[in-house]
Amino acid sequence: MLGNTLLMALREIRRNVLRSSLTVLGIIIGVAAVIVIVTLGAGTTKQVQAEIGKMGSNMLVLSPGGERRMGGAATTAPPFDLADLVAVRREVNALSNAAPVNMRPMQVIIGNENRRVNIMGTDSDFSAVRSWKVVEGRLFTPSEVRSGKAVCIIGSTIKNEMFAGQNPINASLRIGKVNCTVIGVLESKGQAMFGGDQDETIAVPIRMFQRRLTGNTRVDSIYISARGENEMDDAKAEVEKLMKERRKTGEEGQPDFNVRDMKEVSNMVQSTTGVLTGFLSAIAAVSLLVGGIGIMNIMLVSVTERTREIGIRLAIGALEKEVMMQFLIEAAMLSAFGGLVGISLGLLGAAALAPVLNVPFTLQLSTVLTAFAFSALVGVVFGFMPARRAAQLDPIEALRHE
C-alpha cells in the first residue's frame, strides 16, 4: 500500500513537472542557502582551530595598552623592555617559555629580489613558544642574542621565492641598510588567520632589531607559553600580577597592558561566524516558510483539481486516512525533492565559494541529513491542511464536481 502511494505521488509530481519545480523553488533556495552558510561556517571554524593550533599551544600574548580588541587603535601606554622579559621569565611559575616579539615590515634585498617582508625581532625561545621549528640550519645562539649579531632565520616563502629554493644557509641578505647572514630556515606555516603569508617572515635577534633597525629599546609584545592547558589561567594571573607591580598600576587600577590568550581570539572569530550564521539561517527559515506556503497553495489547487479523483477513491472504499496519507506523501515528496535539489546546489555553491573565500570545504553529513529531514517536514506541515481537506470531502459532492 505504501509503495503504491509513493508511486502515485511520484506520478502526480511528474505529471506537472514545471508546476512542481516552481512550487519547490522556495524550498530549494532556502535549503541551498542553509547548506552554503553552514558548510562555509564549519570550514571557517575548522580553519580557525587549525590556525590556533599553528600559533603555538597554550600561548598568551602580553602587550602594552588597556583592554582592546585585536587591530584596535595604537596605545599610548609605555612599551615593555627586555627587563620586563627577564622578570616574566624569572617570576612566572606556570610558564614554560617566553619570547619577545617585535614586528615591522621592512624592505629586504636578496640579489635582484627586493620586497617588503615582516621582520620579527625575537630570541631563540620564539621557536618553542610558537611551535615553529627550524628545519634547516639552527636557531640563534645565546651570544648572538646577547650581542645582537646580524644573523637571521628566514621563512620558507623567502627561501622558495627570494632564494629561488637554493640553499640559503650562510648566504647574505639586506634588511633595510643592514647586511645579515642567514643561519636557518623555518618550517612552513601557511596562510595566517587574517590573510597574509606567515612564511614571508624573517626572524632576527631582538637586540639587533632594536639597535640597528628601529633604534630604540622597546619590546612590543611578549609571547608566553604556559606549562600546559590547565596552567593557562595561572600563567595569565601571574603575568597580570607581575606586570601590575612592575608598571605600578596597583591592585585596583586599570592595567595599561593586556594578556590575551588564543582562546579569546578563537571565541571572537567563532562568535562573529555564529552571528552571521544565525542571521542568514533566519533568512533561510523565512525562505523555507515561504516555500512551505507555496506547497500548501499548490496542494490546495491540486486537491480542487482532483476532486473527482478523490470522489472515485472514496466511493471505491478509500478511508479518510488513506486519502490524507496520499496527499501528505505527495507534499512531503515534493518538498523533500526540493530539499535534495537545494542540498546539491548548496554543496556545489559552497564548493565553488570556498576557494574564493579562502575557507576549506567541509562536508558535514549531519547538516545534509538535517536539511533533508527539515525540507520533508515542511511538506508534511504545510501539506496537512490540504490533505485533510481532501480526506474530508463528501464523496457524493466530489463525484458531481466538474
Added chain:
Amino acid sequence: MNEQAQAAQGRPPGDISQMSYAGPVVAFDQVYKIYGKGESEVRALDGVSFQINAGDFVAVMGPSGSGKSTCMNIIGCLDAPTAGRYLFKGVNVSDLSRDQRALLRRHFLGFVFQGFNLLARTTALENLELPLIYRRIDKKTRREMAMEALRVVGLSGRENHTPAELSGGQQQRVAIARAIVTQPSLLLADEPTGNLDSARSHEIMELLSKLNHDNGLTVVLVTHEEAIAAFARRRIEFRDGKILRETNTKRAG
C-alpha cells in the same frame, strides 16, 4: 439467535471483510432523508421501505427530484439516512461511521456512474487495480483479477489504453470491470447509459444482464429511460420521495 433475527436487530459490523449473510442484500425500513429544517425542509426520502434480494436486477426510476438519487446514495453507503433503518447485508448502516461505510463499499459494493469516472491518464489495467490496492491484494493477484475482469467485459488487449484512447462505450465497460473486479455483493449503476448512444447503451445493458444472469450479480440500476429499465426484472418507481409502485417485469429471453 438466528441470522434473520440478528438482522432485524441490526447487528454490529465486526470484521466487515469477513461478513456473510443469507438475508436480503438491501433492506429499507421506513427510511427518511430530510434536508434543511422547518419551512425549508425537503423530504428527499419520505418513509421508504423495500428489499432487494441477492441475484435481483432492479431498476430504480423516477423523474429528477423524486428521491431516486438519494436512495441510490444511501443504498451505496455514500450517505446515511436521517431516520429509519437501512440494513445492508444485515448491518445497520445508520450506526456506522464514515470509515466503516467506506469499508463496506470497499468489500461489497461496485459503482458504475453516468460519467464513467475513470482516473484520467491512467491505463485501464491501473484503473481496475485501484480498488484491489485498497483491499491490500498483492500485485500478482491484482493483475490476474484485473485481466479476468477485462476479459469478462470484452476488453482483453485494451489493458494499457488510457480512457482518452477508448470510446465512451469502452470506457463504461472499463468502469463496469472496475466495479466487478472485487466481486461485490451489489453493483450500483447510476444512469450507466446516460452518456452513450442507443447502440452502445444496448451493449452495456446486455453486459449488465449477462453479469446478473451468468454470475448471479445483484444489480441496482438508476435510469429514467423505459428502454433501459426494460432490461431489469424488477422496477421501483419513485415520486416525491415515496415509492409510487413496484412492478416485476418479465423480459422475454
